[in-house]
Amino acid sequence: MTATPGKDAVLEAHATNRAINSLLTSLPDSIVKAKFDRNELTLTVARDQIRAACKTVQSAGYNFLETVTCVDWYPSEPRFQVTYHILSYGLKERVRLCAMVDSIDPSLDSITPVWPSANFYEREVWDLFGVRFHGHPNLRRILMPDEWEGHPLRKDYPVEGYR
Amino acid sequence: MVEFVQTSTLLEPRPVEGSKDTTMVVNMGPQHPSTHGVLRLVIEIDGETVLKVVPDIGYLHTGIEKTCEAKFYQQVVPLTDRIDYLSPLTNNLVYCLAVEKLLEIEIPPRAQWIRVLLNELTRLNSHLVWLGTHALDIGAMTVFLYTFREREEILRIFEHFSGQRMMTSYFRVGGLALEPPINLFKWIQKFINILPEKIDEYQNLLTGNPIWINRLKGVGHLSAEDAIALGVTGPPARASGIDWDLRRDMPYSSYEKFQFKVPISHDCDVWARYILRLEEMRESVKICQQALDGMPEGDIKADAPKVVLPDREKMKTQMESLIYHFKIVTEGFAVPAGQVYQAVEGAHGEIGYYVVSDGTAKPYRVHMRYPGFATLQALQTMCEGRLIADVVAVIGSIDIVLGEIDR
Numbered sequence: 001m002t003a004t005p006g007k008d009a010v011l012e013a014h015a016t017n018r019a020i021n022s023l024l025t026s027l028p029d030s031i032v033k034a035k036f037d038r039n040e041l042t043l044t045v046a047r048d049q050i051r052a053a054c055k056t057v058q059s060a061g062y063n064f065l066e067t068v069t070c071v072d073w074y075p076s077e078p079r080f081q082v083t084y085h086i087l088s089y090g091l092k093e094r095v096r097l098c099a100m101v102d103s104i105d106p107s108l109d110s111i112t113p114v115w116p117s118a119n120f121y122e123r124e125v126w127d128l129f130g131v132r133f134h135g136h137p138n139l140r141r142i143l144m145p146d147e148w149e150g151h152p153l154r155k156d157y158p159v160e161g162y163r
Numbered sequence: 164m165v166e167f168v169q170t171s172t173l174l175e176p177r178p179v180e181g182s183k184d185t186t187m188v189v190n191m192g193p194q195h196p197s198t199h200g201v202l203r204l205v206i207e208i209d210g211e212t213v214l215k216v217v218p219d220i221g222y223l224h225t226g227i228e229k230t231c232e233a234k235f236y237q238q239v240v241p242l243t244d245r246i247d248y249l250s251p252l253t254n255n256l257v258y259c260l261a262v263e264k265l266l267e268i269e270i271p272p273r274a275q276w277i278r279v280l281l282n283e284l285t286r287l288n289s290h291l292v293w294l295g296t297h298a299l300d301i302g303a304m305t306v307f308l309y310t311f312r313e314r315e316e317i318l319r320i321f322e323h324f325s326g327q328r329m330m331t332s333y334f335r336v337g338g339l340a341l342e343p344p345i346n347l348f349k350w351i352q353k354f355i356n357i358l359p360e361k362i363d364e365y366q367n368l369l370t371g372n373p374i375w376i377n378r379l380k381g382v383g384h385l386s387a388e389d390a391i392a393l394g395v396t397g398p399p400a401r402a403s404g405i406d407w408d409l410r411r412d413m414p415y416s417s418y419e420k421f422q423f424k425v426p427i428s429h430d431c432d433v434w435a436r437y438i439l440r441l442e443e444m445r446e447s448v449k450i451c452q453q454a455l456d457g458m459p460e461g462d463i464k465a466d467a468p469k470v471v472l473p474d475r476e477k478m479k480t481q482m483e484s485l486i487y488h489f490k491i492v493t494e495g496f497a498v499p500a501g502q503v504y505q506a507v508e509g510a511h512g513e514i515g516y517y518v519v520s521d522g523t524a525k526p527y528r529v530h531m532r533y534p535g536f537a538t539l540q541a542l543q544t545m546c547e548g549r550l551i552a553d554v555v556a557v558i559g560s561i562d563i564v565l566g567e568i569d570r
């Protein structure tokens with residue numbers, strides 16, 4: 001396996017990228033990890049700066065939020081990788097922001113003030129993964145019934161459910 | 164004592180005592196015929212004016228994303244058909260493209276062109292169902308019978324090349340499942356020759372009809388800013404003046420080799436969405452024609468023996484092919500670790516698959532972004548202040564399929 005280039009190398013190689021530029025300018029210590037793989041740019045952002053980071057890339061021209069989702073890396077910590085796919089209609093490119101959330105208190109800031117469309121997506125992540133979003137207007141279950149126990153898409157939740 | 168689950172939590176409870184209670188909460192669905200499935204809307208009305216619309220979804224949630232994590236990569240393909248059951252081939256396409264991007268394999272041109280051809284046929288299928296049911300909701304029953312006549316022909320074509328009318332599963336990771344039957348292209352040619360006439364026929368029935376015009380014009384206004392803020396994509400977004408089509412702007416599966424127009428409208432209402440989808444159908448016919456005219460020769464499967472099942476003939480005669488066949492079927496194929504997001508322009512908007520691999524033969528995580536899920540959030544903006552009868556027109560115009568919303 002070839003060694004993946006580190007954060008600084010990726011940032012240097014994509015110095016002209018608008019998302020990286022704007023994040024380095026207005027939130028210099030927000031990027032924790034950067035990866036460029038299969039023509040897709042992934043920036044891991046510090047958990048407490050996710051809302052500010054989204055606002056920054058939005059003003060840099062990435063105007064459309066495609067999806068918010070989560071990956072459960074159980075049993076490693078931090079466990080949850082909350083993933084945002086953001087598209088720019090003008091630049092015709094996409095950036096993926098990630099925030100790592102540990103399992104002790106799985107929560108982070110909601111980005112509904114930046115993109116109202118995150119509303120349903122964050123409800124889905126809460127419903128299926130149990131990650132809470134601070135400042136969300138209506139954080140209820142969306143796909144599972146209201147009285148459901150557990151969060152089905154977690155890796156320690158059996159595929160056929162608890163019997 | 165039986166304890167009932169409190170379902171009225173969707174809306175704020177009744178106004179405080181003493182204040183004048185003038186509004187009423189109406190429950191629409193999940194069995195309402197105009198909700199195209201099992202959508203439930205809790206609507207607060209004042210007289211006949213809609214104040215608030217709260218969608219309640221999840222009645223069709225089957226946990227497909229969870230199921231994917233327990234399947235081999237190739238076993239996920241039939242699951243994707245069942246999500247948006249009106250455009251099965253588009254779902255197959257986006258999943259295959261995502262996994263192919265992870266595997267970094269090249270697809271032969273012939274397979275790519277057949278994918279484009281069938282993908283556009285799927286779009287026509289979905290738009291025909293949309294037009295029929297939308298008109299049926301508004302009260303124009305005849306159109307439904309006409310569009311389903313053409314849709315039946317598309318389903319016959321589907322059955323001809325895949326053996327299934329709806330759940331085709333025809334695209335595989337690395338190419339196509341089978342060589343298409345010899346008279347398939349002739350049949351499609353015959354179909355797209357007559358279709359423009361049929362679209363004229365639908366337009367004759369609807370476009371000049373005063374009832375149709377009154378029910379559609381100016382209803383369900385959605386501005387471009389709201390469309391972007393609320394995550395609306397596809398025809399509803401283009402009817403609000405957003406000039407964005409993934410087929411043209413971020414081409415996949417050799418769409419860059421096709422010439423087609425992307426219809427745009429600035430009227431932002433249900434009428435604009437109706438006109439725009441009809442235009443899209445005409446453009447789809449043109450793309451089908453180009454695909455048929457320039458269909459390249461060659462293989463329909465990529466040269467990747469560890470991923471693509473060998474030909475039946477080779478499997479029976481060559482030891483190596485037999486081993487690969489056995490390995491793929493019993494153990495699946497390992498996909499290098501990584502994460503990709505692949506988006507395509509579906510009939511209702513942007514369909515995106517986010518596939519995470521941990522290096523094994525089963526996907527670690529498959530997330531499906533379907534347009535209906537986001538578009539549903541715009542319902543409040545489009546219906547607020549309008550009459551309750553307009554809710555039906557608006558639901559029809561955003562063309563929802565509950566299978567894709569609940570997954």
